[in-house]
Amino acid sequence: MTAVHLEILKEDTRTRARLGKLHTPHGVIDTPVFMPVGTQGTVKTITPEEIKEIEAGIILSNTYHLFLRPGHELIKEAGGLHRFMNWDGAILTDSGGFQVFSLGDLRTIKESGVEFRSHLDGSSQFLSPEIATQVQMALGSDIVMAFDECAPYPCTHKYAKDSLERTTRWLKRCKETLTTTDTQALFGIVQGGMYEDLRRQSAAEIIELDLPGYAIGGLSVGEPKDLMYEVLDYTVPLLPREKPRYLMGVGSPDALIEGVMRGVDMFDCVLPTRIARNGTAMTRYGKVIIRNAGSAHDFGPIDPTCDCYTCRNYSRAYIRHLIKAEEVLGLRLMTIHNLRYLQNLMKEIREAIKEDRLPEYRQKCFSDYGYI
Amino acid sequence: MTAVHLEILKEDTRTRARLGKLHTPHGVIDTPVFMPVGTQGTVKTITPEEIKEIEAGIILSNTYHLFLRPGHELIKEAGGLHRFMNWDGAILTDSGGFQVFSLGDLRTIKESGVEFRSHLDGSSQFLSPEIATQVQMALGSDIVMAFDECAPYPCTHKYAKDSLERTTRWLKRCKETLTTTDTQALFGIVQGGMYEDLRRQSAAEIIELDLPGYAIGGLSVGEPKDLMYEVLDYTVPLLPREKPRYLMGVGSPDALIEGVMRGVDMFDCVLPTRIARNGTAMTRYGKVIIRNAGSAHDFGPIDPTCDCYTCRNYSRAYIRHLIKAEEVLGLRLMTIHNLRYLQNLMKEIREAIKEDRLPEYRQKCFSDYGYI
Numbered sequence: 001m002t003a004v005h006l007e008i009l010k011e012d013t014r015t016r017a018r019l020g021k022l023h024t025p026h027g028v029i030d031t032p033v034f035m036p037v038g039t040q041g042t043v044k045t046i047t048p049e050e051i052k053e054i055e056a057g058i059i060l061s062n063t064y065h066l067f068l069r070p071g072h073e074l075i076k077e078a079g080g081l082h083r084f085m086n087w088d089g090a091i092l093t094d095s096g097g098f099q100v101f102s103l104g105d106l107r108t109i110k111e112s113g114v115e116f117r118s119h120l121d122g123s124s125q126f127l128s129p130e131i132a133t134q135v136q137m138a139l140g141s142d143i144v145m146a147f148d149e150c151a152p153y154p155c156t157h158k159y160a161k162d163s164l165e166r167t168t169r170w171l172k173r174c175k176e177t178l179t180t181t182d183t184q185a186l187f188g189i190v191q192g193g194m195y196e197d198l199r200r201q202s203a204a205e206i207i208e209l210d211l212p213g214y215a216i217g218g219l220s221v222g223e224p225k226d227l228m229y230e231v232l233d234y235t236v237p238l239l240p241r242e243k244p245r246y247l248m249g250v251g252s253p254d255a256l257i258e259g260v261m262r263g264v265d266m267f268d269c270v271l272p273t274r275i276a277r278n279g280t281a282m283t284r285y286g287k288v289i290i291r292n293a294g295s296a297h298d299f300g301p302i303d304p305t306c307d308c309y310t311c312r313n314y315s316r317a318y319i320r321h322l323i324k325a326e327e328v329l330g331l332r333l334m335t336i337h338n339l340r341y342l343q344n345l346m347k348e349i350r351e352a353i354k355e356d357r358l359p360e361y362r363q364k365c366f367s368d369y370g371y372i
Numbered sequence: 373m374t375a376v377h378l379e380i381l382k383e384d385t386r387t388r389a390r391l392g393k394l395h396t397p398h399g400v401i402d403t404p405v406f407m408p409v410g411t412q413g414t415v416k417t418i419t420p421e422e423i424k425e426i427e428a429g430i431i432l433s434n435t436y437h438l439f440l441r442p443g444h445e446l447i448k449e450a451g452g453l454h455r456f457m458n459w460d461g462a463i464l465t466d467s468g469g470f471q472v473f474s475l476g477d478l479r480t481i482k483e484s485g486v487e488f489r490s491h492l493d494g495s496s497q498f499l500s501p502e503i504a505t506q507v508q509m510a511l512g513s514d515i516v517m518a519f520d521e522c523a524p525y526p527c528t529h530k531y532a533k534d535s536l537e538r539t540t541r542w543l544k545r546c547k548e549t550l551t552t553t554d555t556q557a558l559f560g561i562v563q564g565g566m567y568e569d570l571r572r573q574s575a576a577e578i579i580e581l582d583l584p585g586y587a588i589g590g591l592s593v594g595e596p597k598d599l600m601y602e603v604l605d606y607t608v609p610l611l612p613r614e615k616p617r618y619l620m621g622v623g624s625p626d627a628l629i630e631g632v633m634r635g636v637d638m639f640d641c642v643l644p645t646r647i648a649r650n651g652t653a654m655t656r657y658g659k660v661i662i663r664n665a666g667s668a669h670d671f672g673p674i675d676p677t678c679d680c681y682t683c684r685n686y687s688r689a690y691i692r693h694l695i696k697a698e699e700v701l702g703l704r705l706m707t708i709h710n711l712r713y714l715q716n717l718m719k720e721i722r723e724a725i726k727e728d729r730l731p732e733y734r735q736k737c738f739s740d741y742g743y744i
Contacts, residue, residue, distance in 0.1 A: 041693065045700040070668070070693040078671050078689060086685045296442070299450050313458045317450060321413065321442040328417040328700050 002212040004143055004185035006031065006244040006265065012353050016236060016263035019353040022058070022244055024090040024142040025183050026082065029057040030350055031244070032260045034251060034342045035092060035268040040065050041075070041085045043339075044273055045332045048087040053309065054340045055347075058090035058142075060268045063135050064099035068118050068125070072138035080140030092187075092268070093141035094248075095132040095174075097148045098217075109149070111166070129173035137180055144178060145215065146171045148189040153221045160193030161201075167191050168205040175209055185212035187246060193218060194227055196234050203238035214239045215246040216264070220255070229258050236263040253282065253345055257362050260349050272342050276334035279323045282341045284365070288316075290334065295320040308340035309333075374584040376515055376557035378403065378616040378637065384725050388608060388635035391725045394430070394616055396462040396514040397555050398454065401429040402722055403616070404632045406623060406714045407464060407640040412437050413447070413457045415711075416645055417704045420459040425681065426712045427719075429461050430514075432640045435507050436468035440490050440497070444510035452512030464559075464640070465513035466620075467504040467546075469520045470589075481521070483538070501545035509552055516550060517587065518543045520561040525593045532565030533573075539563045540577040547581055559585040559618060566599055568606050575610035586611045587618040588636070592627070601630050608635040625654065625717055629734050632721050644714050648706035651695045654713045656737070660688075662706065667692040680712035681705075 003025055010019040020031040036043050036051065039062045043051055051059065061081060066072060078084040081091055100107055100114045107116035113128025132147035148167040151160050171188050178186050188206035192198030206214065216235055219228045232247070239245050244265045250256065251269020259267060272282055279291035283303040288295075290302065301311035302319070310319070310333040322330030352361035375397055382391040392403040408415045408423065411434045415423055423431065433453060438444060450456040453463055472479055472486045479488035485500025499507075504519035520539040523532050543560050550558050560578035564570030578586065588607055591600045604619070611617050616637045622628065623641020631639060644654055651663035655675040660667075662674065673683035674691070682691070682705040694702030724733035 040697045040699055041690075042699050042701045045704075047701065047704075065697075069697055070689070074669065074689065074693075077669065078687065084687070084690050084693075086690075297446065297449065315450065315456070317442070317446065318413075318456050318458075321446075321456075325412045325437075325441055327412055327414050328703060329414045329419065331700060332417075332419075332704075 002185050003181060003183050004212050004244070006213075006242065008242065010353060012358055013356065015261040015358055017260045017353050017358050018263060018265060019350055020244075020265060022265070024058070026088060026090040026142055027057050029090060031265040032256075032346055032349060033058060033266055034256060034346050035060045035266065036339050037062075037268055037270045037273060038085070039270070040069070041081060043335075044277065045328070045335045046339075048085065048089075050309075050336060051087070051089070051339075054336065055343050056089070056339065058092060059087065060092045060094065061139070061141065062096070062099065063093050063132055063139070064096035064127075066139060067096060067127070067135050068120055072135040076138035076140075080138075082140060090143070091139075091141040092143035093136045093139055093145060095136070095145040095147040096127050097132070098150050098248075100127055101150055111169075113147075129170040130177045133174045133177040133186075137178065137184065140184070142184065143213065144174075144184050144186045146174045146186060146188050148191060148217055150218050150221065151191060151193045153194065153218075153223045155193055157193075157195055157198070160191070160195055160198050163193075164191040164198055164202040168202065171206055171209060175211070187211060187213040187215050187244075189215045189217040189248070190235060190239070191218045194223060194231055199231060199235045200238060203235065207238075207240060211243070213244040213246060215248050217248050219247065220249040220269075225255060225258075228255070229262065232259065232262040232264070251342065253342070254366065256342070256345065257349060257365060260353075261358060261362065272338035273335050276338040277331045279320075279330075279334065281334060282338045284341075284345075290316055290320050291323050302337050303341070306337065306341060306344070308337050310337040310340075374557055375553060375555050376584050376616070378585075378614065380614065382725060384730055385728070387633040387730055389632045389725050389730050390635060390637060391722055392616075392637060394637070396430070398460060398462040398514055399429050401462060403637040404628075404718055404721055405430060405638055406628060406718050407432045407638065408711050409434075409640055409642045409645060410457070411642075412441070413453060415707075416649065417700070417707045418711075420457065420461075422681075422708060423459070423461070423711075426708065427715050428711065430464060431459065431461065432464045432466065433511070433513065434468070434471065435465050435504055435511070436471035436499075438511060439468060439499070439507050440492055444507040448510035448512075452510075454512060462515070463511075463513040464515035465508045465511055465517060467508070467517040467519040468499050469504070470522050470620075472499055473522055483541075485519075501542040502549045505546045505549040505558075509550065509556065512556070514556065515585065516546075516556050516558045518546045518558060518560050520563060520589055522590050522593065523563060523565050525566065525590075525595045527565055529565075529567055529570070532563070532567055532570050535565075536563040536570055536574040540574065543578055543581060547583070557584040559583060559587050561587045561589040561620070562607060562611070563590045565590060566595060566603055571603060571607045572610060575607065579610075579612060583615070585616040585618065587620050589620050591619065592621040592641075597627060597630075600627070601634065604631065604634040604636070623714065625714075626738065628714070628717065629721060629737060632725075633730060633734065644710035645707050648710040649703045651692075651702075651706065653706060654710045656713075656717075662688055662692050663695050674709050675713070678709065678713060678716070680709050682709040682712075
């Protein structure tokens with residue numbers, strides 16, 4: 001048995017959606033699931049207890065950031081990331097690949113790995129499949145992501161092909177490096193840009209390595225949403241039915257529903273927490289910009305149908321005051337609301353799958369609630 | 373019966389310390405008490421539930437800040453400050469006097485009140501005894517502070533005399549304005565700088581107004597601590613035994629103990645929350661600068677003898693990481709610790725009074741624990 005496996009409870013008859021339970025060394029998580037992002041070993045502004053109150057069972061943390069500060073060796077010395085940050089739920093760590101490639105001129109790609117300059121102090125750094133995996137072993141995350149290249153959008157067929165083939169070669173090195181497979185599960189990442197033949201090639205190559213889970217990378221990178229859905233339409237069916245499927249970097253409500261309907265089990269995105277800190281609330285009635293003057297004398301909650309701590313206790317007027325006055329509590333209350341909103345959305349999606357009404361639920365969300 | 377009164381449980385035989393219960397419309401508070409500061413309608417970074425977990429029953433909020441933003445009328449519309457910020461404990465509001473006088477060149481003092489420019493937008497504003505009291509009536513605080521002038525240190529005898537006499541005239545206008553004495557208690561403020569004759573004059577003048585409580589203002593404004601203690605030595609005995617006594621702006625551990633021994637019941641200060649956000653922890657062993665490299669590999673709590681949420685769950689190394697990475701959770705954890713430390717200190721002081729060992733407790737703190 002691998003460290004992580006998916007128990008499929010039900011497969012939808014009219015869509016590719018699946019209802020399941022993701023078993024990890026740090027708890028069992030209902031899927032489809034949205035994972036809040038805790039970049040620097042903390043989901044920004046909130047405590048582990050608050051993550052639990054929101055009912056999130058798995059979070060994502062970033063190898064790139066923790067590698068640079070405070071350093072994975074220090075976290076290992078602390079007993080691993082779970083203990084360091086006092087979180088006993090599951091953790092997925094990305095590989096740092098996405099961040100390193102985002103550095104543009106500040107990085108040089110070689111077959112051995114990527115040389116880059118730290119965004120913190122400009123120091124020269126190096127990440128490779130081996131190092132990214134060793135860092136994640138030191139962090140002790142439940143799910144270890146392969147060190148891949150996320151090709152930009154748009155990019156040529158040749159660039160996407162070279163990139164995915166290097167990603168496959170790097171994946172093999174990640175797999176060879178990870179010796180802790182009893183407690184950590186390595187997920188491979190399908191790349192290939194927006195090219196169907198390349199997605200097929202990438203999927204075929206990485207599935208051959210028989211990994212405990214597979215991610216779809218290189219989406220939500222600036223392409224139109226319809227194009228993302230098209231790629232999912234032909235990519236997801238290539239993946240093994242019994243393994244968890246993770247769509248990286250997606251967190252808008254409409255894309256979560258569309259992704260689930262195409263067979264995705266896991267999602268993550270900084271969107272809900274980032275826009276929260278900018279004063280924008282996510283609700284089933286669409287986004288609400290709490291900073292705006294319209295909320296100044298609104299003594300009702302952000303969303304009267306929401307059960308989060310924020311909506312149970314505070315008015316839009318008070319939250320707006322906190323945001324305008326640059327008070328940290330405003331960031332916290334907004335973050336709690338947005339994360340709870342997404343957890344509730346995923347719960348409703350799971351219930352809809354269970355009750356054979358996912359397409360109708362989607363229709364209700366899209367037309368009645370105005371997501372798009 | 374006034375809105376607020378002090379029940380004296382015990383008077384120390386060897387010092388002027390008193391053990392009591394402060395009865396307010398929003399709960400009964402054990403005295404001597406330290407009041408955390410919530411300047412803008414929030415104790416920076418933490419929730420009302422966290423204030424309760426720290427076991428603080430009364431907080432201070434600032435008239436000047438709330439008057440300018442979001443405005444007292446809006447808070448009144450929300451149902452008052454307690455409801456606006458979701459805090460059902462007691463609230464003391466200052467009068468805005470201290471902030472207005474701190475503006476220096478940006479304000480003009482007249483007999484009618486003070487004209488000043490807002491620190492937010494430079495707009496022309498006016499506060500007077502009547503307006504400051506009306507603002508506090510709109511806020512609905514349990515304890516309303518008189519609009520006074522806090523004379524600078526050092527200042528001449530003439531300046532201090534003129535200032536205290538205006539403070540007395542203004543106090544009468546505050547008293548005439550406050551019509552909500554069944555739910556709000558007006559505290560007068562003894563001024564007079566560092567001059568004993570002026571402190572006597574000020575105390576005599578304000579006691580004549582028979583108010584439910586008295587504060588000692590104009591201390592902790594830059595003078596040596598010994599001078600502050602000297603002023604307390606001759607000022608506190610001038611105040612009526614049965615009324616609560618509040619020393620404004622004092623929150624260092626040594627000054628809290630010295631103040632209690634001189635007969636003070638209530639204290640407030642931004643110090644514990646401000647230095648928390650700068651990465652400095654208060655402990656019974658002295659200050660600990662968590663930002664420093666010495667904490668980098670320290671996997672123990674800030675203080676192993678502390679029972680706060682932070683010390684029960686997080687290491688110095690993790691908190692240091694959060695502070696260095698500019699993560700909000702670091703500010704929260706530090707704030708919770710420093711406030712809980714002061715609440716525990718006050719609890720120990722109360723127990724020492726109860727058990728007739730306050731001078732010994734002071735000695736233990738000062739010599740064993742190294743406060744000064």
